[in-house]
Structure formats: C-alpha cells, structure tokens
Amino acid sequence: MRNYFILLVLVATTAWSQKGDAEQIKAIFDTSLSDAKGYDWLNHLSNQIGGRLSGSVQAEQAIEYTKEQLETLGLDRVWLQEVKVPKWVRGTPEFAYIETSPGFTNNVPITALGGSIATPAAGIKANVVEVQGIEDLEKLGRAKIEGKLVFFNKPMDPTLINTFAAYSGCVNQRYAGAKEAAAYGALGIIVRSMNLRLDDFPHTGAMSYGDQDLKERIPAAAISTNAAELLSTTLKLNPNILFYFKQNCRQLLDVTSYNVIGEIKGSTYPDQVILVGGHLDSWDLGDGSHDDGAGCVQSMEVLRLFKKTGYKPKKTIRVVLFMNEENGLRGGKVYAENALKSGENHLLALESDAGGFTPRGFSFDCSDKQFEQILSWKPLFEPYYIHLFEKGFSGPDIGPLKNNRTALAGLRPDSQRYFDHHHAENDTFEHVNKRELQLGAAAMASLVFLFDKHVTEAVAKPTGK
Amino acid sequence: MRNYFILLVLVATTAWSQKGDAEQIKAIFDTSLSDAKGYDWLNHLSNQIGGRLSGSVQAEQAIEYTKEQLETLGLDRVWLQEVKVPKWVRGTPEFAYIETSPGFTNNVPITALGGSIATPAAGIKANVVEVQGIEDLEKLGRAKIEGKLVFFNKPMDPTLINTFAAYSGCVNQRYAGAKEAAAYGALGIIVRSMNLRLDDFPHTGAMSYGDQDLKERIPAAAISTNAAELLSTTLKLNPNILFYFKQNCRQLLDVTSYNVIGEIKGSTYPDQVILVGGHLDSWDLGDGSHDDGAGCVQSMEVLRLFKKTGYKPKKTIRVVLFMNEENGLRGGKVYAENALKSGENHLLALESDAGGFTPRGFSFDCSDKQFEQILSWKPLFEPYYIHLFEKGFSGPDIGPLKNNRTALAGLRPDSQRYFDHHHAENDTFEHVNKRELQLGAAAMASLVFLFDKHVTEAVAKPTGK
Numbered sequence: 001m002r003n004y005f006i007l008l009v010l011v012a013t014t015a016w017s018q019k020g021d022a023e024q025i026k027a028i029f030d031t032s033l034s035d036a037k038g039y040d041w042l043n044h045l046s047n048q049i050g051g052r053l054s055g056s057v058q059a060e061q062a063i064e065y066t067k068e069q070l071e072t073l074g075l076d077r078v079w080l081q082e083v084k085v086p087k088w089v090r091g092t093p094e095f096a097y098i099e100t101s102p103g104f105t106n107n108v109p110i111t112a113l114g115g116s117i118a119t120p121a122a123g124i125k126a127n128v129v130e131v132q133g134i135e136d137l138e139k140l141g142r143a144k145i146e147g148k149l150v151f152f153n154k155p156m157d158p159t160l161i162n163t164f165a166a167y168s169g170c171v172n173q174r175y176a177g178a179k180e181a182a183a184y185g186a187l188g189i190i191v192r193s194m195n196l197r198l199d200d201f202p203h204t205g206a207m208s209y210g211d212q213d214l215k216e217r218i219p220a221a222a223i224s225t226n227a228a229e230l231l232s233t234t235l236k237l238n239p240n241i242l243f244y245f246k247q248n249c250r251q252l253l254d255v256t257s258y259n260v261i262g263e264i265k266g267s268t269y270p271d272q273v274i275l276v277g278g279h280l281d282s283w284d285l286g287d288g289s290h291d292d293g294a295g296c297v298q299s300m301e302v303l304r305l306f307k308k309t310g311y312k313p314k315k316t317i318r319v320v321l322f323m324n325e326e327n328g329l330r331g332g333k334v335y336a337e338n339a340l341k342s343g344e345n346h347l348l349a350l351e352s353d354a355g356g357f358t359p360r361g362f363s364f365d366c367s368d369k370q371f372e373q374i375l376s377w378k379p380l381f382e383p384y385y386i387h388l389f390e391k392g393f394s395g396p397d398i399g400p401l402k403n404n405r406t407a408l409a410g411l412r413p414d415s416q417r418y419f420d421h422h423h424a425e426n427d428t429f430e431h432v433n434k435r436e437l438q439l440g441a442a443a444m445a446s447l448v449f450l451f452d453k454h455v456t457e458a459v460a461k462p463t464g465k
Numbered sequence: 466m467r468n469y470f471i472l473l474v475l476v477a478t479t480a481w482s483q484k485g486d487a488e489q490i491k492a493i494f495d496t497s498l499s500d501a502k503g504y505d506w507l508n509h510l511s512n513q514i515g516g517r518l519s520g521s522v523q524a525e526q527a528i529e530y531t532k533e534q535l536e537t538l539g540l541d542r543v544w545l546q547e548v549k550v551p552k553w554v555r556g557t558p559e560f561a562y563i564e565t566s567p568g569f570t571n572n573v574p575i576t577a578l579g580g581s582i583a584t585p586a587a588g589i590k591a592n593v594v595e596v597q598g599i600e601d602l603e604k605l606g607r608a609k610i611e612g613k614l615v616f617f618n619k620p621m622d623p624t625l626i627n628t629f630a631a632y633s634g635c636v637n638q639r640y641a642g643a644k645e646a647a648a649y650g651a652l653g654i655i656v657r658s659m660n661l662r663l664d665d666f667p668h669t670g671a672m673s674y675g676d677q678d679l680k681e682r683i684p685a686a687a688i689s690t691n692a693a694e695l696l697s698t699t700l701k702l703n704p705n706i707l708f709y710f711k712q713n714c715r716q717l718l719d720v721t722s723y724n725v726i727g728e729i730k731g732s733t734y735p736d737q738v739i740l741v742g743g744h745l746d747s748w749d750l751g752d753g754s755h756d757d758g759a760g761c762v763q764s765m766e767v768l769r770l771f772k773k774t775g776y777k778p779k780k781t782i783r784v785v786l787f788m789n790e791e792n793g794l795r796g797g798k799v800y801a802e803n804a805l806k807s808g809e810n811h812l813l814a815l816e817s818d819a820g821g822f823t824p825r826g827f828s829f830d831c832s833d834k835q836f837e838q839i840l841s842w843k844p845l846f847e848p849y850y851i852h853l854f855e856k857g858f859s860g861p862d863i864g865p866l867k868n869n870r871t872a873l874a875g876l877r878p879d880s881q882r883y884f885d886h887h888h889a890e891n892d893t894f895e896h897v898n899k900r901e902l903q904l905g906a907a908a909m910a911s912l913v914f915l916f917d918k919h920v921t922e923a924v925a926k927p928t929g930k
Contacts, residue, residue, distance in 0.1 A: 030624040033624050158900070159494065159499050162850075196900065358879050385626060385627075385825060385879075387850075414823050416900045416901050417901070433885070435623070435882075436881050
C-alpha cells in the first residue's frame with residue numbers, strides 16, 4: 001500500500017512537471033514565431049554588413065553590431081574575448097577557361113579555395129588530369145600528373161539522406177587535395193564544388209598545405225558543378241585540352257579579432273554554464289546567411305526568448321558568437337582554453353551551424369546517462385515536429401570544449417538545401433525562411449530550458465552553500 | 466517448448482520480410498535521388514507550359530504532355546477520363562489604389578479571387594470597413610457596411626506549427642466573404658492574402674457565391690500582406706479614406722477537359738487498385754510548381770520507380786492526375802463516380818497536394834485496424850527522416866472516394882514555406898528543390914509498395930480462383 005502511494009505521488013509530480021515544461025516550451029515557440037527578432041538581426045548582418053571573413057572590415061562590423069544588440073537585451077554581462085585570426089584575402093576576381101584548341105575557349109566559373117596561394121600573375125595554363133579523389137593520385141603516379149593540373153571531380157553522393165554525410169565523403173579532396181597533388185608534381189588543382197545541385201556557383205571553403213614547404217605549394221580553386229561536368233565531358237572527348245586559371249589571393253599576417261559573448265547569470269547555480277552559439281565569421285562570396293548568420297541570431301534569440309517569456313534560468317545561460325570557424329577555428333580554441341584556465345563548469349554547449357532550415361532535432365556528443373535523460377524529453381518536442389535525437393557530431397566551435405562532463409549538442413535542421421548555398425555567392429538572406437529560422441531558435445531555447453531546469457550535475461555546487 | 470519454437474519462426478519470418486522491405490525501399494530512394502525524372506517533368510510543366518487553370522490552353526497542353534510522358538514508361542494502360550470543367554478567366558490585370566485624400570493615391574497589388582465577378586468597367590471606389598473575419602459582419606451590422614468595401618484582414622495564426630491549420634483558420638473569409646458581406650449591402654470585398662509572410666504578392670484562390678442571385682453578387686479580390694498592413698494602418702489614421710479597384714474577370718461556359726490516368730496491372734490482384742495522384746490544374750498567377758505540379762510528377766514517379774527498381778506489383782497501381790481541383794473539384798468527383806459505377810475496389814488512395822517540400826510523413830483517413838498496420842511500418846521510414854504518421858485529412862481530389870473500405874492518405878511535406886507561394890505569382894519552379902521533391906516521390910512509392918505487398922483485403926479475391 002505504501003509503495004502504491006509513493007508511485008502515485010511520483011506520477012503526479014512528473015505529470016505536473018511535464019505540464020509546466022510543455023507550457024514554457026509553448027511560450028517559447030509562440031514568442032519566436034509571433035514576435036521574432038532573429039530574422040531582423042540576420043537581415044542586418046546579411047544585407048547591411050554582408051560576408052564576414054575573418055580579419056575583414058565586415059567581421060569587425062558584425063562584432064560591433066551583435067555586441068550592441070546583445071546590450072539591448074538586458075543581459076547581466078556582454079563582453080568581447082580577444083582572438084588572433086588569420087587574414088586571407090581573395091584579391092581581384094578569379095578567371096578561368098577551358099581551351100579545346102588554340103583560340104577556342106569556354107570561360108568557366110571558379111573561386112579560389114580559402115587559404116590557397118595565388119597563381120603566377122600571368123595565370124597557369126596546362127593539361128588536366130581528372131581524378132575521383134585523393135586515392136586516385138597514387139594509382140596514376142607522377143608520370144601522369146607532373147606538369148598538369150589535377151581536377152578532383154568526386155561528386156557528393158546523392159543517395160545519402162543526411163547531406164552532411166555526403167559532404168564528409170568527399171571534402172578531403174578540397175581540404176588536402178593541393179598538398180597531395182603537389183607531391184606528384186601537379187601545378188595546381190581544380191576541385192568540383194561541394195554541391196549536390198548542378199548550377200553555376202563555385203563553392204569556396206578551407207584548404208590546408210599543412211607543414212608543406214612554401215615553395216612546394218600549388219594554387220587551388222573550386223569550379224561550379226555545371227562547369228565540372230563540362231570539363232569532365234570535354235576531357236573525355238579530348239584529353240589534351242588545356243585549362244587556364246588565374247587568382248591573386250594571399251595570406252596576410254594575423255590580426256586581432258573577437259568572440260562576442262553575453263550571458264544571463266544563473267539564479268541558483270551561476271557557476272554552471274549552458275552555452276549556445278554559432279560562428280560570426282563567414283566566407284566572403286555570399287553574405288553568410290545560412291553559414292552561419294542563422295546560428296548566431298538563433299543563439300542570441302535563446303537569451304531574448306528567456307527574457308521575453310519571463311523565464312529566469314537557474315544556471316548561467318551564455319551566448320557565444322565565435323570568430324574564425326571557417327579558416328582556423330581560433331575563436332573556439334581560445335574560448336575553450338580560457339574556460340579551462342578559469343575552471344568554468346560547462347553543463348551543455350549547443351551549437352547551430354547547419355543552416356537556418358526547419359529544425360528536425362539535435363545530435364549529442366555526451367554520456368549515455370546524459371543521453372538517456374535527454375531522450376525522456378522527446379515527447380515535449382513532438383508538437384513542433386522535432387523528432388531526431390541522435391548521438392553524433394555537435395558543432396565545430398564547441399568541439400574544443402569536449403571533456404568527460406560537458407554535454408555537447410548540435411541543432412540538426414533539414415539538410416536538403418544546405419549545400420546548394422554553402423560557401424557560395426548564393427548563401428544569401430532571401431534563401432532563409434523566417435519561420436524555419438525562428439523554429440530553430442525556439443527548438444534551441446527549449447533544449448536549453450530543459451537542461452537548465454532538470455539537469456543536475458554532481459560536480460557543481462550551488463553557490464553560498 | 467513447442468510454443469517457443471513457433472515464436473522463433475515467427476520472429477525470423479518478420480525479420481526476413483522487414484529486411485526485404487528495407488531493401489526495396491532503399492532501392493526506391495536511391496533511384497529517386499540519383500536517377501530522377503520528376504524534377505525534369507516539373508521543369509517542363511512549369512517552364513514550358515506554365516499556370517494551368519481549368520479550361521485554359523495550358524491545362525490542355527499539360528494533359529497532352531503528361532499523357533505522352535506516361536506512355537513512355539511502359540505502363541499497361543494510359544488513358545484520359547472526360548471531365549466538364551468551369552472556365553473562369555482573369556482578363557486584363559487588376560488595378561487598385563488607396564486614396565488618402567483627393568489626388569493622393571498609393572497603388573497596391575491585388576488579384577481577383579477565382580470565381581469572382583468583375584467590377585463595373587470604371588471600377589469601384591468606396592470607403593472601407595475592416596473586419597477580422599466573417600463573424601465581425603453581424604457585430605457591425607448593415608449601417609456600418611452598406612455602400613462600403615469590406616476589408617477582411619484576419620491573418621493566419623503564426624503560432625500554429627502546421628501552417629495548413631493556420632490556413633483553415635481564416636480561409637473562410639476568402640471563400641465565403643463576398644456572399645456574406647453582400648447580405649449587409651457591401652459593394653465589394655478585399656481579402657488579406659492567405660500568406661504567413663509579409664510581401665508584395667497577392668494570393669488568389671477559390672471563392673463562391675453559392676446560390677446567391679446573380680444581381681446580388683459583389684466582386685472579390687485579394688490584397689498582398691504588405692498592402693493589407695498598409696491599408697489597415699491607413700484606416701486607423703483616417704477611417705474615411707477611399708479604396709479603388711477594378712477587375713474584369715468572368716465565368717464562361719463549362720468546357721471539356723480530362724483526368725490523365727495510367728496504370729500497372731497487378732500481377733495477382735488486378736482488381737485491387739492502389740491510386741496515387743495530384744491535380745494537374747493550377748491557378749494562373751505562377752506556374753503551379755508546388756500547387757500541384759509537384760504532386761503530379763511525384764505520383765508519376767511512383768510508377769516509374771517501380772519499373773526502374775524492377776518491382777512488379779501484385780495489385781494494380783494507378784496514377785491519376787486530376788483536373789480542376791482548384792475551382793470545382795470536378796475531376797475528383799467524376800473519377801469517384803466512375804469508380805463506384807464500375808465497382809472498382811480501391812485499397813488505398815494517396816494524394817500529394819501540399820507542396821514539393823521535404824516529406825515529413827503522411828496523414829491517414831482510414832480505419833483503426835488499417836492504421837495499426839500502417840504504424841508497424843514506421844521504422845522502415847526512419848532512415849529517411851520520415852516520422853509523422855497521423856490520422857487526419859488526406860487530399861481534396863481523393864476525398865470523393867471515401868467509403869468504409871478504402872484507406873485515404875496524404876503526403877505531409879514540411880509546411881513552413883508552402884503559403885509563401887500558394888496561389889501566387891511566386892509559385893514557380895525555382896522554389897522547388899530537386900532533392901526535396903524526389904524524397905517525397907520516394908516516400909510515396911515506399912508507402913504504395915508496403916500496401917501492395919502487405920495489405921490483404923477480405924472483400925477482394927484473386928482473379929482466376
């Protein structure tokens with residue numbers, strides 16, 4: 001009889017608590033959809049500022065703007081955290097053509113990969129050898145590569161439902177292709193854009209020479225998917241065609257930049273930090289609306305939505321807009337180093353860096369025990385059509401925070417359109433839907449709310465006790 | 466011991482069957498994503514033909530084109546089913562302005578509602594009374610309405626996650642507003658576009674005068690959401706402003722048109738029909754890519770995907786491209802009447818008429834027993850991020866097939882962007898993402914495959930036995 005009574009009490013308590021949770025989550029979603037601010041912030045970041053490559057004037061403007069906006073939210077503290085960032089500049093627009101025979105040329109759209117060196121001032125004109133990935137280089141050997149341009153043409157696999165898996169499956173040709181091809185005597189590389197769609201936009205992105213000697217480095221550019229198809233077909237018809245390209249990008253000295261940070265102090269456990277963030281830098285071609293303006297404004301929304309709905313967090317809720325995710329991850333590293341140094345206790349770090357599309361769920365890099373508790377919240381998200389709760393990758397900027405206590409998480413929006421825009425001229429504001437963006441912000445705020453309310457951590461103690 | 470043995474056998478059989486199902490579904494998705502045809506068909510329907518209003522030349526061209534394309538698929542039968550359809554024509558472009566004082570006017574974008582009468586040739590200029598829905602008319606009474614234009618300005622509720630629910634919540638002011646307002650002496654009505662976004666596109670859509678006497682009918686137009694906000698604000702500042710509009714649309718006599726039908730005969734149960742369909746007609750403003758070119762080509766894809774993956778259905782799989790969903794539903798009614806007359810046994814009817822966006826699941830109008838079996842298939846859809854299996858509305862064109870045997874179902878794509886484009890000039894091909902469209906086709910084909918393979922119906926008998 002006594003056990004029966006206890007059971008009843010427990011059930012009643014859970015039901016009440018779930019009801020309170022559902023109501024707070026509904027308030028968050030209602031506010032995000034009917035009284036949005038993230039979309040306006042993104043409009044400014046995208047249309048008044050634009051692409052925000054690390055070290056650029058636009059990156060500086062974005063720091064200033066987001067700091068100002070955070071200061072309007074009535075947070076307990078807003079500050080900048082210094083980060084030295086690399087400064088790579090594109091220079092004058094790139095130019096390329098396919099020469100099928102002397103005097104017969106087709107111009108094709110290319111873009112220098114981020115971090116690449118320039119071509120010689122007169123450009124490079126050479127024969128082309130097509131490969132389907134780095135592993136093909138060894139099969140061909142130096143004899144077939146030396147003195148030529150290597151054309152990496154491995155496409156993203158269209159049958160993978162999660163397009164990030166398709167990206168992972170071929171992005172190494174972009175990141176490491178130049179270094180690897182140089183070892184076989186290539187003069188430069190041309191990489192098929194990481195894009196599932198056939199179109200005319202070349203997609204940039206980070207590449208690295210690693211510790212390669214300066215004089216061994218070769219220039220690297222991405223070509224649009226349509227032009228990659230054209231080049232491939234042309235090569236099949238005549239393997240002796242020439243490809244010309246010219247770019248004058250360069251790496252300058254590191255400059256000072258900042259992570260932008262704001263927080264609401266926890267009422268009960270101010271020493272326990274829940275972090276939400278995205279990265280403020282972007283590539284220079286579009287305006288970085290999806291990558292990652294969306295993640296920044298969604299993260300800012302989390303704190304605004306708490307204020308608007310009158311929710312007072314028990315733990316400290318901190319937004320971090322990281323600098324330099326795209327070509328260095330310096331912001332994420334500096335943040336984590338400082339957190340470690342100051343002994344800060346991060347309960348959760350949640351990043352949005354997969355576009356401002358309809359949220360489908362979250363992926364978690366956490367302990368099984370933490371994940372079990374998270375899974376118990378799934379029903380609370382179902383009214384918002386949020387179903388995916390998986391273990392997996394969280395986010396690049398929060399990666400350096402990984403330890404055996406902090407739960408890391410990533411918002412998982414619908415990924416079908418992401419690589420149509422990723423790192424390209426068409427990553428622009430008009431491709432972000434307001435409702436989709438705001439639903440993502442609300443999903444993030446709801447997860448943060450549940451962590452704040454329900455997760456207790458053994459290592460942390462309430463202050464003043 | 467014996468029971469234990471039987472259990473083992475059952476488990477093994479289920480596992481084997483599920484594995485076969487998962488493999489066939491994977492083949493369907495792989496083919497749809499890597500060897501698509503639906504997107505090309507839609508490109509032709511949208512860009513070579515365009516908006517396909519019932520009775521228009523474009524509707525005729527669409528009938529011809531889709532019939533031809535179905536004939537290339539090696540189906541067992543392709544045919545046209547005659548349907549008499551209403552023919553409403555828009556005439557010259559509508560024109561409207563707000564006159565704040567004599568000589569001071571703001572032009573605003575409007576569009577005649579489908580089925581509306583014209584204004585007098587010189588247009589109508591009158592004072593405006595704003596209401597938040599039909600129920601406000603009675604509160605105002607004839608004294609405040611007579612001789613004026615009624616401005617129905619109830620917005621879609623942004624807090625509803627399913628945007629179709631928001632549409633349902635205010636579309637009656639568009640459908641029945643003119644008839645209701647005329648009863649209070651209004652001269653015409655202006656309706657806020659059914660659009661969650663603030664933009665400059667007016668959205669048309671069906672309206673009806675019911676059995677209202679011809680001479681009592683008043684003209685009805687939709688105004689863009691931005692202009693609705695402007696009109697509302699202007700009215701608050703000065704209730705005496707005038708609104709002018711002019712349209713010369715009209716209803717002509719019914720004309721002959723067709724449903725386009727194709728089928729693969731069932732190998733074992735040819736008398737059991739599984740129907741997939743969408744509607745071939747659209748409004749005239751855009752090119753009807755989402756509404757419902759997408760549903761048509763997805764339905765055609767179902768049959769092509771079966772052919773491509775070598776799946777030979779046991780039951781008859783039939784695609785129906787219905788004519789005249791938008792302003793009459795005549796195609797759906799004629800199809801159902803004929804099916805009833807010929808005693809055809811429809812096991813399932815599945816419609817796609819909610820846009821070519823990422824599929825989230827299906828809604829079902831079926832018996833509890835049927836739904837139970839459907840729910841057992843949920844895990845097969847999870848690898849494709851398809852989670853929603855709900856009871857609810859299926860589709861307009863298949864509605865007339867409702868009886869107590871046939872399971873009715875509707876594809877449920879992500880609904881966030883649908884009403885940005887619905888019935889407006891920007892329902893165009895470039896707003897359809899190829900992968901999203903093809904994922905929807907694959908989801909439909911997978912559901913049809915499962916019904917074909919696993920659903921047995923008591924009333925149907927294999928032929929020849």
